[in-house]
Amino acid sequence: MKKFFALLLILLLTGCKQTQKVEIKESLKKPSTLLNHTLFTRLDIENEASIFALPEAEQQKFINYAEEQKLKNIRADTIIANYLDSSLDRFSYDGATLNASHTLAKNEGNCISLAILTQAYANILGVETSFREVASMPIYKKQGQTILVSNHFKTKLYAPPEQDDKNWLYAIRPGTVIDYFPARDLVFVGSATYADLVAKYYANLATEALLAEQFDTSYSLVSQALEYAPYDPEMINLAAILHRRVGDTDTAKKLFEFAVNNQLVSSNLLYSYSYLAQQLSDTQLQEELEKKLLDNAKTPFDFLQLAEQEIAKERYFRAESLLKDLIATTPYIPEPYFALAKIYYLQDKKEKSAMYLQYAIEKSEDREKQGVYQAKLNTLKYVGSSYNQNKEQN
Numbered sequence: 001m002k003k004f005f006a007l008l009l010i011l012l013l014t015g016c017k018q019t020q021k022v023e024i025k026e027s028l029k030k031p032s033t034l035l036n037h038t039l040f041t042r043l044d045i046e047n048e049a050s051i052f053a054l055p056e057a058e059q060q061k062f063i064n065y066a067e068e069q070k071l072k073n074i075r076a077d078t079i080i081a082n083y084l085d086s087s088l089d090r091f092s093y094d095g096a097t098l099n100a101s102h103t104l105a106k107n108e109g110n111c112i113s114l115a116i117l118t119q120a121y122a123n124i125l126g127v128e129t130s131f132r133e134v135a136s137m138p139i140y141k142k143q144g145q146t147i148l149v150s151n152h153f154k155t156k157l158y159a160p161p162e163q164d165d166k167n168w169l170y171a172i173r174p175g176t177v178i179d180y181f182p183a184r185d186l187v188f189v190g191s192a193t194y195a196d197l198v199a200k201y202y203a204n205l206a207t208e209a210l211l212a213e214q215f216d217t218s219y220s221l222v223s224q225a226l227e228y229a230p231y232d233p234e235m236i237n238l239a240a241i242l243h244r245r246v247g248d249t250d251t252a253k254k255l256f257e258f259a260v261n262n263q264l265v266s267s268n269l270l271y272s273y274s275y276l277a278q279q280l281s282d283t284q285l286q287e288e289l290e291k292k293l294l295d296n297a298k299t300p301f302d303f304l305q306l307a308e309q310e311i312a313k314e315r316y317f318r319a320e321s322l323l324k325d326l327i328a329t330t331p332y333i334p335e336p337y338f339a340l341a342k343i344y345y346l347q348d349k350k351e352k353s354a355m356y357l358q359y360a361i362e363k364s365e366d367r368e369k370q371g372v373y374q375a376k377l378n379t380l381k382y383v384g385s386s387y388n389q390n391k392e393q394n
Contacts, residue, residue, distance in 0.1 A: 031236050031258055032226040036243060036251040040219035048198055051099045052120040058104060062121060077157035077176045080121045084178065088114075097204035111152045112200055118155045118178060119197065128158040131192035132177070153192065153200065154179050199229035203238055210242055218242055233259055233266035241272055244279075252276055260292070267293065267302045300330045307339055316343050334363040338373060345380065354380050 100120035206221035240255035310319035341356035
């Protein structure tokens with residue numbers, strides 16, 4: 001049986017560095033007040049309780065399973081993890097954000113869908129949860145000039161407190177972390193809460209609606225997301241993109257300015273703001289945001305995006321410098337090697353390009369990526385050999 005879950009003791013994660021969160025002043029107004037509400041119609045959307053609801057039959061099935069496991073002295077957090085592992089065999093990761101019932105019925109979804117389902121079972125047993133946000137190589141959703149990138153969630157199920165634990169203080173509370181799609185290139189971004197999970201659910205649906213140009217639906221969903229995570233840069237970014245897409249660049253800029261002025265920024269938000277500055281032909285603002293993007297970069301994938309931006313502007317030396325620094329700190333990620341291969345190919349340094357493509361293949365654990373890199377390398381070798389043959393004939 002193929003395993004989709006890596007069950008890790010929390011003690012294994014003590015080395016993770018947490019992202020510092022910006023302290024929100026009590027007097028700071030909510031960014032939702034900046035939205036141009038007159039442009040949209042607020043629609044009825046799914047409520048919070050419905051997101052985590054499970055069919056009665058499934059609830060009873062899980063309760064029966066849990067009672068049997070408790071007789072074997074299995075902890076509640078482990079019970080949930082084991083139940084998920086056995087129930088979701090052949091689960092299809094298709095990128096869709098679904099509520100608990102639909103995730104279960106369709107046996108598909110993304111990491112947010114699975115975090116929702118995990119929370120639904122945790123609610124039944126009264127198990128406390130928290131979440132970890134992690135970044136991996138970005139998967140882009142692009143439509144027109146809209147690019148949206150999303151991080152992933154892991155769920156931490158806390159072990160129920162024991163009677164003997166009352167006189168103990170724990171630096172790390174015992175429990176189980178469920179990593180839905182373990183990968184070597186995951187980077188810890190920060191801790192998240194139940195409210196963050198609910199907000200992410202609504203935001204993902206708002207994104208899908210935005211890409212489908214269902215603007216009233218997107219507005220309704222992002223407004224709901226902002227009620228749960230009012231100062232989250234990704235929610236502010238989504239609201240700003242929505243306004244830009246409907247032609248209200250003034251409100252979009254106000255939202256971006258609010259975020260930057262109050263240090264509520266992310267790489268996604270800064271990239272979106274930079275695109276708006278380009279659209280408005282504001283060169284000075286573009287230069288300021290370019291500097292902020294570099295200052296704000298935290299994960300290897302932030303630096304990779306910066307390098308790709310430099311390549312697009314044909315500033316190869318700066319891109320090469322960023323990528324080599326990235327390789328020095330995270331040599332196991334294949335993407336920087338591939339990006340360097342691209343630079344050397346564009347500079348007509350075919351041998352060097354081939355060398356870095358080979359490095360990318362060796363560093364990649366993903367067969368699909370390996371196939372892409374190998375195809376590029378084969379093409380490069382073919383072009384090189386054809387060129388040499390023509391040269392000899394001449």
